[in-house]
Amino acid sequence: xxxxxxxxxxxxxxxxxxxxxxxxxxxxxxxxxxxxxxxxxxxxxxxxxxxxxxxxxxxxxxxxxxxxxxxxxxxxxxxxxxxxxxxxxxxxxxxxxxxxxxxxxxxxxxxxxxxxxxxxxxxxxxxxxxxxxxxxxxxxxxxxxxxxxxxxxxxxxxxxxxxxxxxxxxxxxxxxxxxxxxxxxxxxxxxxxxxxxxxxxxxxxxxxxxxxxxxxxxxxxxxxxxxxxxxxxxxxxxxxxxxxxxxxxxx
Amino acid sequence: xxxxxxxxxxxxxxxxxxxxxxxxxxxxxxxxxxxxxxxxxxxxxxxxxxxxxxxxxxxxxxxxxxxxxxxxxxxxxxxxxxxxxxxxxxxxxxxxxxxxxxxxxxxxxxxxxxxxxxxxxxxxxxxxxxxxxxxxxxxxxxxxxxxxxxxxxxxxxxxxxxxxxxxxxxxxxxxxxxxxxxxxxxxxxxxxxxxxxxxxxxxxxxxxxxxxxxxxxxxxxxxxxxxxxxxx
Numbered sequence: 001x002x003x004x005x006x007x008x009x010x011x012x013x014x015x016x017x018x019x020x021x022x023x024x025x026x027x028x029x030x031x032x033x034x035x036x037x038x039x040x041x042x043x044x045x046x047x048x049x050x051x052x053x054x055x056x057x058x059x060x061x062x063x064x065x066x067x068x069x070x071x072x073x074x075x076x077x078x079x080x081x082x083x084x085x086x087x088x089x090x091x092x093x094x095x096x097x098x099x100x101x102x103x104x105x106x107x108x109x110x111x112x113x114x115x116x117x118x119x120x121x122x123x124x125x126x127x128x129x130x131x132x133x134x135x136x137x138x139x140x141x142x143x144x145x146x147x148x149x150x151x152x153x154x155x156x157x158x159x160x161x162x163x164x165x166x167x168x169x170x171x172x173x174x175x176x177x178x179x180x181x182x183x184x185x186x187x188x189x190x191x192x193x194x195x196x197x198x199x200x201x202x203x204x205x206x207x208x209x210x211x212x213x214x215x216x217x218x219x220x221x222x223x224x225x226x227x228x229x230x231x232x233x234x235x236x237x238x239x240x241x242x243x244x245x246x247x248x249x250x251x
Numbered sequence: 252x253x254x255x256x257x258x259x260x261x262x263x264x265x266x267x268x269x270x271x272x273x274x275x276x277x278x279x280x281x282x283x284x285x286x287x288x289x290x291x292x293x294x295x296x297x298x299x300x301x302x303x304x305x306x307x308x309x310x311x312x313x314x315x316x317x318x319x320x321x322x323x324x325x326x327x328x329x330x331x332x333x334x335x336x337x338x339x340x341x342x343x344x345x346x347x348x349x350x351x352x353x354x355x356x357x358x359x360x361x362x363x364x365x366x367x368x369x370x371x372x373x374x375x376x377x378x379x380x381x382x383x384x385x386x387x388x389x390x391x392x393x394x395x396x397x398x399x400x401x402x403x404x405x406x407x408x409x410x411x412x413x414x415x416x417x418x419x420x421x422x423x424x425x426x427x428x429x430x431x432x433x434x435x436x437x438x439x440x441x442x443x444x445x446x447x448x449x450x451x452x453x454x455x456x457x458x459x460x461x462x463x464x465x466x467x468x469x470x471x472x473x474x475x476x477x478x479x480x481x482x483x
Binding site: 011012014016019036037099102103104105106107109110111113114189194197208209212215217220221223231232235 | 321324325326327328329332335336337338339340341342343344347348419422423426427430431437441442444445450453454457460461462464465468469
């Protein structure tokens with residue numbers, strides 16, 4: 001058994017290290033262009049130094065993701081609850097939401113740039129727009145799944161409309177809301193990065209463009225590495241939160 | 252409606268935000284000229300080629316990884332990392348390496364589609380019920396028959412799901428690439444509308460590009476559903 005586990009760990013390490021080793025080797029013997037495809041060791045060193053060199057850009061990107069996440073989840077839950085309760089509004093707004101759901105949101109980039117100018121508002125809005133539909137859709141479906149009994153019991157105990165929404169409807173729908181947020185958060189990251197490409201003056205996306213113009217590919221890849229790490233961290237955290245609430249729902 | 256009214260009443264300045272009526276006017280003008288279709292075609296062609304390459308390389312790989320356990324043990328971690336990589340983060344480096352021609356867009360579409368195809372295809376191939384395989388063996392199927400007549404058809408439905416997931420990513424990456432640098436494609440229209448400060452045109456182009464994406468996804472869902480119906 002212990003031997004099997006060791007083999008599995010060894011195989012996994014091979015999968016991670018072998019492509020990097022091959023890349024390193026190819027750039028060593030000069031097959032890969034040292035400017036466009038710098039060896040992984042150099043990228044790794046740059047990646048380790050990057051938070052020190054560009055701390056403010058890390059703060060900007062993380063801040064924008066946090067703001068987008070808060071606006072997207074609060075707004076998404078509010079809109080989702082309203083849509084689930086008011087079928088007339090739902091029939092008007094539903095098609096709009098499905099459109100945004102399927103549309104490539106980056107198409108709105110230039111529109112936001114003209115509208116909002118250059119600044120953190122563009123990445124935040126693109127992030128919110130990219131992710132909010134997932135929160136809206138899952139909140140709406142989550143609220144619809146709540147049995148009438150719960151709401152009736154609440155009414156019997158004299159709960160007002162807002163109390164009903166905050167104390168009963170939203171808590172009961174939380175597992176579904178979390179599921180929507182897990183999908184949405186990845187999209188939000190993409191929206192924020194694209195926004196930073198075109199209109200921010202700061203952030204990891206901005207760094208990629210800036211270093212790209214300077215042909216400093218080592219730092220371009222270092223910034224990409226950090227975006228991947230942020231994405232993995234968000235995936236991990238939200239996956240975990242979703243599982244916790246999922247377990248909580250079945251109780 | 253609300254938008255148009257706000258512009259007409261002077262609440263917002265139509266010079267900057269455009270108006271739906273103005274956008275409709277632009278739509279009519281462009282519809283008559285018909286120049287935009289060349290760029291729709293350019294974007295779609297890059298996507299189709301990238302998607303085709305992703306299928307050619309991704310489907311055999313996903314079936315191999317689905318049926319050969321150690322292979323997946325090795326490949327899982329790098330695949331998870333690639334999956335977490337926002338494709339758009341790779342747009343500027345890829346354009347710097349490949350250039351601004353169609354090749355860069357094809358590479359982006361390929362990356363966007365390849366990863367979900369391998370993920371879902373592998374899950375499909377790994378999920379072939381043993382009972383099917385045993386039954387086929389009883390009827391004297393050889394290894395190659397098992398693969399072609401049982402495993403591949405079983406995995407294809409999952410592959411289609413991967414295609415649907417991947418096309419969204421591919422389209423987004425291609426559009427970002429076109430916004431960043433290109434000579435042809437839908438993204439170019441967005442940039443031109445912005446540079447020209449023609450808000451009506453920008454409004455129309457934005458919704459047109461988004462609609463093309465919606466139409467593409469909707470079309471794929473139809474394919475998906477008819478394939479599912481055909482299989483059962």
